[in-house]
Amino acid sequence: MAGSPNWAPVALHCRSSYSFLRAASQPKELVQRAIELGYQALAITDECSLAGAVKAYVAARNSPLRLIIGSEFQLPELGCLILLVQHHQGYAQLCALITQARRRAEKGSYQLSAQQFLAASSNLSDCLLLWRPASEAAFAEYHELLQQAFPERLWLAYSRHYQANDAEQYRRYVQYHQQSGIPVLAACEVYYHQPERQPLYDVMTAIRCGQAVTEVVEQLLPNQEFCLRSSTELERCYPMAWLAEASQLSQRCQFSMSELSYQYPAELVPAGRSADDYLRELTYAGVTQRFPAGLRSDVQEKLEKELGLIAQLGYAYFFLTIHDLVQFAQQRGILYQGRGSAANSVVCYCLQITAVNPDQIDVLFERFISVERDEPPDIDVDFEHQRREEIIQYIYQKYSRERAALAATVICYRLRSAFRDVGKALGFSEPELAHYMRHIDRRDHQLDWQQQLQQQVPQLVSTSRGRWLLQLTEQLRGMPRHLSQHVGGFVIAATSLTQLVPVENASMPDRTVIQWDKDDIETLKLIKVDVLALGMLSALRKMFELVAQHHQRPLNLASLPSDDPAVYEMLQRGDSIGVFQVESRAQMNMLPRLKPARFYDLVVQIAIVRPGPIQGDMVHPYLRRRAGLEAVTYPSAAVQSVLERTLGVPIFQEQVIKLAMVAAGFSGGEADQLRRAMANWKSSGELRQFEQRLIDGMLARGYSSEFAQRIYQQICGFGEYGFPESHSASFANLAYASAWMKCHYPAVFYCALLNSLPMGFYSAGQLIADANRHHIPVLPADIQSSQWHHQLVPLQQLAIRLGLCIIKGLNGERCRELLAQRPAGGYQQLQQLRQLGWSAAELQQLAAADVLSKLSGHRYQSQWQSMALAHEQLPLFAQVSDSDDDTMLPAPLEYHDIGADYSSTGLSLRRHPLALLREQGVLKGCRTAAELPLLRHQQVVEVAGIVTCRQRPGTASGVTFITLEDETGLVNVVVWLATARQFKQAYLTARLLRVRGILERHGEVIHIIAGRLQDGSAALDQHQLETKRSRDFH
């Protein structure tokens, strides 16, 4: 029978990498190898999981291979069970079983006992069961029960891998069959696609055991036979009848993932109405609000076109679902904003999903939802970060946990984690591994990490263990480690989600995730609603409330006066601390150069300081053209249509994709692949395949090779950090709103920002310093007048009274309760606070933060007194009268107070430490930040300041930006690699840095190019001056 022409191999028990360290090949590798070997069917059966199913489906579609969906379950009493799906119904049954088993256990594990399995078996009528009994006893005990539960659908799964007990095993299966009549088949257990993966599989076993390979040898498999074997090998290994049995079984499995069709939740549409009708009605209801003057004809035309597209593609439910969420947010007064490819449409504007008037920005809707592309629209909605949970709870309530769950994120091995885990499995010690790892610079674009190690630690590569380390690390990279939850992507289904995909527990209590990630969701055209959190929205809502309260002016995102010149003037000065998206140092430097003067400039401003435009070297050409130093030209009319809005320079991700089409001749499909590759560039490196195609295409159409290279580099940059125009436009809206607040209501602006921390780029101390520079009075926290949050208090002008929330370690809820009971005239003495419920520990925290000094004189005294109010009065000392210690302690010196402020609140309203040191003459010869604008370009200067930030951007090779803070402001220092190396210690560890260097001025932007670094921290230590921590190399 060998070589039977009609027979082709099948493998019915294959674990993929989605069994997490229990198999050593990706689904795609298994599928491709099975196709190469001429398999007729392959079952992907990960352990209690379908997480790899969609990946396998993508690899197998358009091939003759029949992909069977199944799952493996290890039950100690029963043995190994493999369930295979026959039809759609069986698929839903399997999903339900996996969900049950997963939901019963903690994240990452499952619980299924023999009893539970048998109980569930009546709901597995469309699944086939393969069984590998744990023992003869297990067979005796359970075979009749399983036969009853799976009539004609039960097989014994025999596998042979040339092991010592093969013969015994074979006899046993024959005997089982004779005893029970259950047919035996050759299941072909597979843990990796080819024999060369055995070392990786062994290493994974060791990683799971947390030991070195040499310590777990008895748990390793004795040979490499757990791979996909050729038909010849299989025929040699198994009786033909058992192979044929497997082949016949595989014919019964008819289900394909393509049958899954997603149904939108339907309850949002009133009975008797069609979704399209209802969407049209809601949209036009919105028109009257958004366009009170009536629709211009061209906008109306656009709106109709959009509605037509949505109807044609059947996306009305999706828009309705999001509309429903934002309606809820509006009712609750939660600020939100939509973004994403489909967001900048007239429909979304009318449905109040976005606040960006599509009039202001010319983004073509159909570019994002198109008939040809046929993929789900993408809308992310940001909500206030402190209130997003309300939205999530609403979703669960409205659709129930049955129907709504978060998407998963597959956490994969990265270089470092792979290197460490493989290294430990090979018996390297942690310090050794850390030592090698230090020789890898991931920002080195010339040499990959293996080449770097070969060059720098040749002794490692000279040993076989070292070579295995390199090779296996590379193999382990990209292998999934576990499932985690997506930041906010919800999948909502019309009926139970578990008909569609298994659901499991996430690490957060009460959160559930589906077993698929966003790529899987996209593949199967499921709709994902992204419910994200954004700190600036919280801050803006607070700003609107404060403006209403103190200025009696009702405002909201849509009603802010647009294109206010005063706002742009402020931004052009680089005065942007606290302003959304343009507050980073790089953005602050760009503002005076780009000089945004209208909304669309902000859209460009936000997108331009990103890896894409920087790596494509598009920043300077754009700035030159904007400044009128270079003519705005286009290589062709086709390119002009793409780049007109950005002066002929590609800035946005959509533009480079479009360029690939018009300038390099990419088809729509290719452009789409390019877009997907960009999204996965980091993990897969797929972009390289497009390089030649892009460059050839552009050269053939007469573009310069230099331009083509830059476009490719830019594409790679977008791969690192994709940034489309639509996102930028939504962000620009919030950037403008926050800038407008800063410009017109600065006290409101700072107060709301401070109350929304942590968010953004700057600490409370830095925001307060900026408020001071804008002459906003900031009053210290004080037990007699502060609330928990910061407040605005009307003095001659609005001032900010700091709240008790700045005190480290205090509990907010308790404080608010206690403050509610504060006597109208304030507290009379410390004892009274104790009586009114403040605990001894809280009193000490209050005293340490110096908010009690009005009651007791000064910080030391209030702490000394509060210590005596401790609850645990020691009997021995109870009768110690206060007369023993009524002597006042000496008051703290100023620098003690400053230091104590920093250590208990992280900021100080007293003098800046640098002012003190300058007064003492420690900083002779140093210029202040405020003096720098008065100095010449190229002048040699010396400056000193507290290091608040060290940044080494990946885009600027070898240069570090250090920000210094003195009593007058911030100084930007540029440190080149050689200088950093020469003054390594000061460069890395100084808290107070003195820099001698050359002042460089470009317009209003001033940098000091460092020539010498000197660590001045000793001056701080001498006075025990604690300062806030620098943000280093984040």
Add this chain to the structure above:
Amino acid sequence: MNAWLYVHAPQLLLDTQLALQTTAQQQQPQILLDGSRVGARQVVQCNQAAAAAGIRLHMAEVTATTLLADVQLRPYQAQQEQRILAQLAQLWYQDIAHIALYPPQGLLFEVASMLRLYGGFEGLLQQLQQRLQEWPIRYVVASGDTPMRARLLAQAGCSLLSNDARTVQQAVAQLPITASGLEPLHITRLQQVGITTIGALQQRHRSALGKRFGRAMTQYLAQLSGELPTPQQYYQPPAQFHQQLDLLAEVASWAQLVFPLRRLLQQLEAFLQVRQLSVRGLLLRVTHRDGQHTEQLIGFAHPVWQLKDMLGLTQLQLERQQLPEPALELALRAQRLEPRQQQHNDLVQASAEVAAPTQPLGELVSRLQARLGERAVQLPQPQRDWRPQQAQQWQLWQATATSAGLMPQLPRPLWLLDPEQPIDPQHWQLQWGPERLASGWWDDTPCQRDYYVALDQQQRQGWIFHSQQGWFVHGWFT
């Protein structure tokens, strides 16, 4: 009169490691890292080369290694440092009777009588320093009128040696509160009220402090000033048995030494009895006329403590030995003393496969070793490995206490040929197989073989395999 001396060796472990290195090695930057506390690993000890590059104590590992990529890192091991501290105490015990250990890095000496002996600190310190010639550690030594004052000064790096109590008291009062040795929380609290030196602390009313910080604080102050004596646990050298005998006349052979040895062993038996100890080895040393020594080591496979056992086994081992020259003096030192209750477990573990009472087996092995030499008695020890060559290893009897786990039951011949012998497969009749072994990629002897059970022409059942090198027989079942 300052009767206390405290030695603080802040880099004890690293210095001891450095002392064993060559000068070139010592100049390599080296640091010890402590990962026992929460958070990232920190530098706790560093040599001068590391310090010169800017590495400081309490610096995070990542900062230190960024500063100096090639710095040698080793984990700090508290237990090891504690053992070293005990060795240091042992060394100085020759000079000073009252030494208290303050792990991990301090020793306290009660020196009132010593000062008279050595005529002051100078002489005493010289004597201490002389002992450290082979062991150059960095240390700070300070005197004190109370143990605590001496300790705080030394720990703060202040090497004050003075006969005047007031000088010491003033110096301690000036120490920052961070050097007080109080618990960190109390130090923070005191700093928060501006009490930043030990002197400032002493100025506050003790009852007012007690009210705020509890009894520990008043006790601390009383110990600092000496009002409350600090109980000290003085160092006791470990139990040793070392006795010698003048033989009075020259003795020419080991056999003739048995009688005097018996006396020494009697003393040893008494010594062991009192301490409930047993012994695993004896060192015999005879001194010859010219002052040269001959040493003989006697090992026991199981712990013994009775005279008859010790004498019997020693006799057996001495029978084979010759004395190079006549002896004048005999010394006996007991080696590897162990508490008695331990030995029972050890025996059970050592030979788990022997169901019968284990004592006779231990004795048998002891006797065999005594006759044939220690290396002659070996035990086949199964190893956890799929490769047959690696799966069977011979080990010394003594080393078998740690038995490796077993692989699953595999059909293996009891006796493996070493090396395997090439065969002509034509002459063999395959009975069963293959068992395919592909394992051991991780070391230098990976194995890729198909094993079969097969009959040769004489109908003997053998274990044969096929590899890239051809066909071989590896063992016989019959």
